Amino acid sequence: MAKTLFLVVSLLLLGNVFFIHASFAPSLIVDIAKIVMDNYCSPEKLVGMKEAIDAASSNTEVLNIPDSETLATVLSTGVQTTVSDPRLMVSYEPNYIPVVPPKMPPLPPEQLVAVLQSSIKLDILEGNIGCLRIDNILGEEVADKVGPLLLTLVWDKILPTSALIFDLRYTGSGDISGIPYIVSYFTEAEPVIHIDSIYDRPSNTTTNLLSKSTLLGERYGATKPLIILTSKNTKGVAEDVAYSLKNLKRATIVGEKTAGGSVKIDKIKVGDTDFYVTVPTAKSVNPITGSTWEVTGVTPDVEVSAEDALATAINIIKLHAQVPAIIEGSATLIADNYAFEDVGADVAEKLKGLLAKGEYSMVLSKSSLEAKLSADLKTLSGDKSLKTTSNTPVLPPMNVSPELYIELIKVSFHTDVFENNIGYLRFDMFGDFEEVKAVAQIIVEHVWNIVVNTDAMIIDLRNNVGGQTTAIAGFCSYFFDADQQIVLDKLYDRPSGTTTELQTLPVLTGTRYGSKKSLIILTSGATAGAAEEFVYIMKKLGRAMIVGETTAGASQPPKTFSVGETGIFLSIPTVHSDTATGPAWEGAGIAPHIPVAAEAALETAKGIFNKHFAGQK
Template sequence: MEKIGFLLAFLLVLGNVSFMHASFSLSLIKDLASIVMDNYCTPEKLVGMKEAIETSGSNTDVLSIPDGDSLASVLSNGFQTTLNDPRLKVSFEPNYVPVAPPQMPPLPPEQLIAVLQTSIKLDILEGNIGYMRIDNILGEEVAEKVGPLLLDVVWNKILPTSALIFDLRYTGSGDITGIPYIVSYFTEAEPLIHIDTVYDRPSNTTTKLFSMSTLLGQRYGTTKPLIILTSKNTKGVAEDVAYCLQNLKRATVVGEKTAGGSVKIDKLKVGDTDFYVTVPTAKSINPITGSTWEITGMTPDVEVNAEDALATGIKIINLRAQVPAIIEEAAALIANNYAFESVGVDVAEKLKEHLGNGEFGMVLSKTGLETKLTADLKALSGDASLKTTSNTPALPPVDYSPEMYIALIKVSFHTDVLENNIGYLRFDMFGDFEEVKPIAQVIVEHVWNKVINTDALIIDLRNNLGGPTTAIAGFCSYFFDADKQILLDKLYDRPSGSTIELLTLSELTGTRYGSKKSLVILTSGATSGAAEEFVYIMKKLGRAMIIGETTAGGSHPPKIFPVGDSGIFLSIPTVHSDTTAGPAWEGAGVAPHIPVPADAALDTAKSILNKHFAGQQ
């Protein structure tokens, strides 16, 4: 009711303007309102308008506007603003001649073929991509008349193509009855699909549009790529066709947001005046979305300028042509290299099933393909490390000065000596053994020697995200004695089929912490990769107490594999820890001895160790 009141105010806006005389009949506004009330496609928006119009009908100030075009503009703005619908327009056209619906003239076949070739643009692009441009959507009646010729001149040339680009960038007209015809050529004969619902206000009828079981000629099918091009000039029935096929997941729409027209617009004369009102008399409600493209326009899947839409569509089709080979190659790489063979084979088979089911058929870009492939791999394997990745080349080694190394180490390691001579050591990443080896003495002097003489040590790995596992054996060795070599873990390398034994080292830089002093390791759900391998070993061998949260359940550092020549790369874990005694930590994480929230782990560890030392006193 507030909006209707606004319309009344709008019509009265010129009340303080003086005009010499009334130029138009007092019945004009009431007649106009009557047409809108009886024909506008969304009657629920009109509640209260009748009373408001009757009140405003006595306003001779508005009717005193001497210029018909100006009055039409005022009335248009009032209705459009009130109903929030720019399609509703009032015009003043003394010389208007109603346009008769286009009829197909009784032309001989050769001339009819020439007409069709002019109105429908057809081409076969490189890569066997069909291109079809239609600037008017034919209705049922016309389609039946020219159907056989359409098959010969257009459709039978399109059928053998591998993909189709359907250009609706210039389509501003069409017949509602043509919607099922077009949509049905891109769906199966059975079952019938409810593709649209159209409410017609003048007749107060609702019609459900279904796909058709019988068509003239063959269907294009449901698997070959279909790209629809749109622009801001795509309007009316063309919008409906694009919207239906988009929401059926049968077409990818590329281009600009469409005009936001209507499935049916009527231009009606206002009484015996020269004023006309253009009214949307029917509305479309999509059964899938429960919404409509009218007024707002439909949004493409890929928004680009209209002039770039064709090139973008071709690019998408070319990418989709490569998808089967990419997925097959990715599946083979996973089956042959994933650390756990049975899981790798299962993931590969299911990935190919996804391909066969058409789940990769709607990818829009290489990035989109990588995103979907990663999501599928993680879901199928439960392994966050099995994914697509960038093949970023390793940075060249930095020539650090001794002072720079010391500064870097001080930032990377945090040490402290707590109450009761309890050492604290935190670092958030494991380094590569070969890179660490040259600066091992520096680390010992500036980090290790600060905690080596403590009576117990807390190693904080709550923020440790992993890194290379090459330094694990050496780091573990500091917490065992030199007189006996200990088997820490067995690592199975899937690509080579070999097993590597991780053993404690007999020679180390600096002094060992030894096997007798208490050792506590703090963990969180973020503790991952190499850090988990260290925690796993120390827990398995009974060398440390683990306090905190179950670790992330990551993997040994994955290897990078190119997927053919696609420019896509896979991160595949290829190594797993010894599973002869049961599942290792990959995928499951390492459960702590004492589970507490990560932020409480340090206080818990200090409390336990302090009580331990207090008991010794």
């Protein structure tokens, strides 16, 4: 009430204060307010206007203003501000002639062909891509008259295309009844789809626009790529078509945000004056979003300038043409190479199922395809290591001086000796065996010799994210005796179908820690990959107590596979630990003997050892 009263009263006051040269009756404002109240498409925004009109109608003051155009401008500002709708306008047009929607005259066939060819433009682009531009969306009545001709001239040429670009960048007019026809050609005949609801204020009726079960000619279908081009000049019914197909997930919108017009605008004469009120008299409410494109416009899926929209759309369609081969190629690689054969087969089938359901029909770029494929692979497999990846080339080894190697090793390993001669060793990644072997003597001198003569040791792997497993056997060997060779684990390689035994090494650089002294390994949810393999072995063989959190449940180091010549690469774990002795740690993680928060793990381990040594004294 207060808001609408402000509209009427404030405009009266503006007239009294600022304009002193001409006069208009206060009833003009009341008549304008009544037109808005009776015809505006969102009556819920007009609560209290009737009372405001009644109050204003009793005001007999005369508005003094310089001219009619100025008054119209002031009234427009007041109405738009009060209702918060820029589509509401007041104009002064003494020579206005109401626009009558043109009717299709009975033209001879050759003239009708010329009319259609001037308003509808069709090109078949390279790659069998159709490009259809329509600047006015025909209504049901006109479409019925020209339908057979449209089929011959346009639609029959579009049907064989592999993809369609629907150009609405210049479409500023159209008939509401044409919306379900256009949408229906890009959907299936059944089930019937609720496309939109149009509320008409003057008649206080709502019309549900439904897809058509029968159409003239064949449907384009629900699977071939459809891209709609938009611009800031795309308006009205064209916006409804774009918004409906976007939310049905049937089309990708490329271009600029649309005008934010109205599904129906009427210009209504104010009494016997030459003033007119432009009012949106109907509104669209989408059944999927519960909202509308009106005022705000349709936001594109890919926002580019109108000039760049066509080229962008062509690139998207070219990507879509590659998608089936990429997904099917990925499925084959996973089925043939994933470490666990049954999981690989299941993931491959489900991935192809997602493709068949159209889950990849809306990818807009290579990066978005990679992101979706990666997310789907992780979800389907439960394996964080099965994903898309970059094909980063391996850098050649650097020429590093012995002095620099020493400094690198010092910062890569953390050592300490705590109370009761408890050794502490932390490192955050496992290196390749050949690389480690080359600097083994340096590691022994500057790292291992600090902790090897302790009475117990804590190995901190809470921040160890994995790395190569080639050095695992050698590192494990330091914690067993040299007099017997122990099988640490059996690794099954899926692509080759072979099993390799990891065994302790008979010869090591430096002194062994041996099998008698106590060992605690600290873990966290970040402990992954090669670090988990080490923890798994030491726990399985009863050589260490594990303190901390369940590990990440990652995988053996994955391999990179190229999906054909597409430029897409997959990271696929191909090896798993021996499952004959129990469930695999891959994908599940390794539970600690003593579960504690990662932050508390070190103090817990020190407490265990200190209590042990205190009991021996």
